[in-house]
Amino acid sequence: MALKEKITADLKEAMLAHDEIRVSTLRMLKAAVMKFEVSGTEKKEATDDDVMSMIKKEVKSRKDSYDQFMAGNREDLAKKEQAEMKILEVYMPEQMSEEQVREIAIQVIAQVGATSMADIGKVMGALMGKVKGKADGGLVNKVVKELLQK
Numbered sequence: 001m002a003l004k005e006k007i008t009a010d011l012k013e014a015m016l017a018h019d020e021i022r023v024s025t026l027r028m029l030k031a032a033v034m035k036f037e038v039s040g041t042e043k044k045e046a047t048d049d050d051v052m053s054m055i056k057k058e059v060k061s062r063k064d065s066y067d068q069f070m071a072g073n074r075e076d077l078a079k080k081e082q083a084e085m086k087i088l089e090v091y092m093p094e095q096m097s098e099e100q101v102r103e104i105a106i107q108v109i110a111q112v113g114a115t116s117m118a119d120i121g122k123v124m125g126a127l128m129g130k131v132k133g134k135a136d137g138g139l140v141n142k143v144v145k146e147l148l149q150k
Helices: 003-017 020-038 048-071 075-089 098-112 117-131 137-148
Strands: none
Touching: 003 020, 003 048, 020 048, 020 075, 048 075, 098 117, 098 137, 117 137
16 A cells, blocks of 8 residues: 555544544645645656655654744643654654664765765765665764764
């Protein structure tokens, strides 16, 4: 089942269960997918990769909002953002640990022959292709910088 259909099925299930936070979160996600499909000059079908990038964008938005609400001492709003984030994360692949990213980064650095920070672009390009969707770009960047500065 494609990711888009899974979201629709889960939305129906949440509606039947009267799970308000899940319904509103999945409706927002479904609306983002529909907007993507009709934007531009011609209608297009959203692929799983397109949907995954929308989910990642929404999760990042929720994390940023959560941090701001916590800093502003608004725990009620922060809890709502956190609940929405958990619902969205169900559709994302399991994220890699820093150690897993480090292992792959070491292999990629050896493959491209990187020796200094000047080679970070080559390393990041090759590495992000291998960990796409499974690791946060900020974490990957941090690990690569640490390894290249040694």
